[in-house]
Amino acid sequence: MPAAEPILVVENIVKRFETQDGVLLAVDDVSFNVMPGEFVSVIGPSGCGKSTLFNVMGGLLDGYDGRVTVGGDTVRGPHASVGMIFQEESTFPWRTVVDNVAFPLEIAGMPKAERIERARHFVDLVGLDGFERRYPAELSGGMRQRVSMARTLASEPKILLMDEPFAALDEQTRLLLGDKVLQIQQDLKQTTLLITHNLTEAVQLSDRILVMTYRPGKIKRIVEIKLPRPRTSEIVSSDDFGRYVAQIWADLREEASKGLKDDESRVARDGGRRA
Amino acid sequence: MTARALMKRPAVPFVFGVACLLALIALIEVLIRAGLINPFIVPKPTEILWSFERIILEEHVLPRFLLTCGEALMATLMLSMTGISLGVLLHRSRIVRLATETWVAALASAPLVLMYPLFLVIFGRSAWTIIMIAFVAALPPVILKTLEGLSGTRAVLINVGRSFKLTPSQLYWKILFPSALPTIFVGVRLGMIFALINIVGVEFLINFGGLGQLVNELAERYDLPGTYAAICFVILVSVMFFMGTERIERWLRPGT
Numbered sequence: 001m002p003a004a005e006p007i008l009v010v011e012n013i014v015k016r017f018e019t020q021d022g023v024l025l026a027v028d029d030v031s032f033n034v035m036p037g038e039f040v041s042v043i044g045p046s047g048c049g050k051s052t053l054f055n056v057m058g059g060l061l062d063g064y065d066g067r068v069t070v071g072g073d074t075v076r077g078p079h080a081s082v083g084m085i086f087q088e089e090s091t092f093p094w095r096t097v098v099d100n101v102a103f104p105l106e107i108a109g110m111p112k113a114e115r116i117e118r119a120r121h122f123v124d125l126v127g128l129d130g131f132e133r134r135y136p137a138e139l140s141g142g143m144r145q146r147v148s149m150a151r152t153l154a155s156e157p158k159i160l161l162m163d164e165p166f167a168a169l170d171e172q173t174r175l176l177l178g179d180k181v182l183q184i185q186q187d188l189k190q191t192t193l194l195i196t197h198n199l200t201e202a203v204q205l206s207d208r209i210l211v212m213t214y215r216p217g218k219i220k221r222i223v224e225i226k227l228p229r230p231r232t233s234e235i236v237s238s239d240d241f242g243r244y245v246a247q248i249w250a251d252l253r254e255e256a257s258k259g260l261k262d263d264e265s266r267v268a269r270d271g272g273r274r275a
Numbered sequence: 276m277t278a279r280a281l282m283k284r285p286a287v288p289f290v291f292g293v294a295c296l297l298a299l300i301a302l303i304e305v306l307i308r309a310g311l312i313n314p315f316i317v318p319k320p321t322e323i324l325w326s327f328e329r330i331i332l333e334e335h336v337l338p339r340f341l342l343t344c345g346e347a348l349m350a351t352l353m354l355s356m357t358g359i360s361l362g363v364l365l366h367r368s369r370i371v372r373l374a375t376e377t378w379v380a381a382l383a384s385a386p387l388v389l390m391y392p393l394f395l396v397i398f399g400r401s402a403w404t405i406i407m408i409a410f411v412a413a414l415p416p417v418i419l420k421t422l423e424g425l426s427g428t429r430a431v432l433i434n435v436g437r438s439f440k441l442t443p444s445q446l447y448w449k450i451l452f453p454s455a456l457p458t459i460f461v462g463v464r465l466g467m468i469f470a471l472i473n474i475v476g477v478e479f480l481i482n483f484g485g486l487g488q489l490v491n492e493l494a495e496r497y498d499l500p501g502t503y504a505a506i507c508f509v510i511l512v513s514v515m516f517f518m519g520t521e522r523i524e525r526w527l528r529p530g531t
Contacts, residue, residue, distance in 0.1 A: 090435050107449070
């Protein structure tokens with residue numbers, strides 16, 4: 001049962017970037033709330049400002065208009081209550097799995113024996129028990145992303161931000177890791193915000209999906225996913241799942257087409273410049 | 276056992292390498308004996324082998340070997356500490372980097388060994404002259420590789436550190452430095468090679484101390500097998516230092 005007060009509040013975010021071609025409005029007046037324990041996805045075509053929004057919420061980007069609050073605190077930089085999982089592979093190659101996961105605990109000053117024990121719990125949680133002493137180079141891409149997830153979860157964030165964490169993985173691995181995320185979210189009641197451009201991933205995992213427009217990024221529609229929980233990847237074969245995917249694709253298609261046309265005209269223009 | 280399975284055994288590459296070396300030495304021996312290589316320029320490997328006992332007992336190569344090792348060790352320690360510190364400074368200060376990076380790169384290819392008379396005036400005819408020339412000549416690659424390693428740290432790793440609210444000092448020690456270590460060690464190994472070349476060269480030039488002086492003396496006597504045997508000891512210093520730095524690197528940065 002969600003509490004009345006939202007844990008994450010994003011209010012009127014506007015972010016502009018200086019580019020060679022002038023000022024680019026990346027995110028335009030984006031506002032939404034996330035309730036405790038809720039799983040929200042932000043979906044949109046490439047270039048819609050999803051990652052910009054991720055960096056703003058994580059406190060990695062400044063110089064924007066609007067306000068982000070986590071548990072009532074205004075985000076003015078990286079916030080202890082916000083955990084981030086990045087799109088790129090981000091494990092530390094010089095640390096073993098368990099040492100990677102123990103990293104935030106080490107930074108927090110937890111004694112070694114205690115943090116290793118704690119880290120083992122999160123390694124187990126992401127299903128990597130038996131791989132504790134392995135180095136990232138010895139693991140597959142999906143396993144490395146699970147290490148990153150365990151490392152972020154070990155810091156026990158109030159809200160977990162994920163920026164297309166499975167983008168580099170194949171579809172089968174992505175679905176199976178989706179199961180793992182669903183299970184963890186269910187076990188920990190972890191509030192999660194997922195940035196993605198993958199429709200099935202968003203519908204499989206989310207309670208709500210925020211569909212964004214192509215540049216400048218605005219919220220076009222909010223879709224509530226009323227699929228039963230607990231869920232697994234088997235849900236992708238249900239009729240309701242297909243209806244949600246079709247509904248969101250109808251919204252996204254127009255935006256993705258704009259992005260495609262924009263890309264084509266940019267290539268044509270740049271090609272003309274080179275010629 | 277198939278050839279592929281055989282190659283997976285850890286000792287096989289080492290044995291294959293040694294076998295290749297022995298085959299090359301045997302080939303040179305055959306070519307010299309056949310008169311295809313002038314024995315007054317390249318002595319027979321067997322003669323070099325027999326001369327080892329002589330240069331150990333009569334030419335006292337071991338104390339000279341230890342002296343060259345000591346000079347190389349001191350130069351390597353100095354250039355590692357100074358070079359890495361200066362690399363960090365260049366990484367941290369954009370203005371210093373822009374002002375000096377080109378000069379440092381130019382210095383890397385400058386024949387600083389020719390400045391040995393200046394070092395002789397400052398440090399006298401001593402091991403310190405040799406160490407200081409080696410140190411100065413070998414510094415640029417360590418500085419440049421440290422800078423390259425730190426600058427090449429993947430942005431996502433820095434963002435992970437920032438997301439965990441690391442202090443600038445923690446970011447350096449926990450992320451930037453370990454991430455840059457492989458590149459820094461490339462610089463240290465390059466610097467070590469530069470240092471050893473300069474050490475042996477200056478020992479040769481100023482006729483002082485270690486293996487360089489011995490090579491000089493043996494060459495002046497036209498004792499070619501002895502000269503080549505002494506050069507083998509120089510190669511041994513290089514191999515020892517190389518293996519030493521590899522072990523230190525694996526210890527400091529496991530998992531690669």
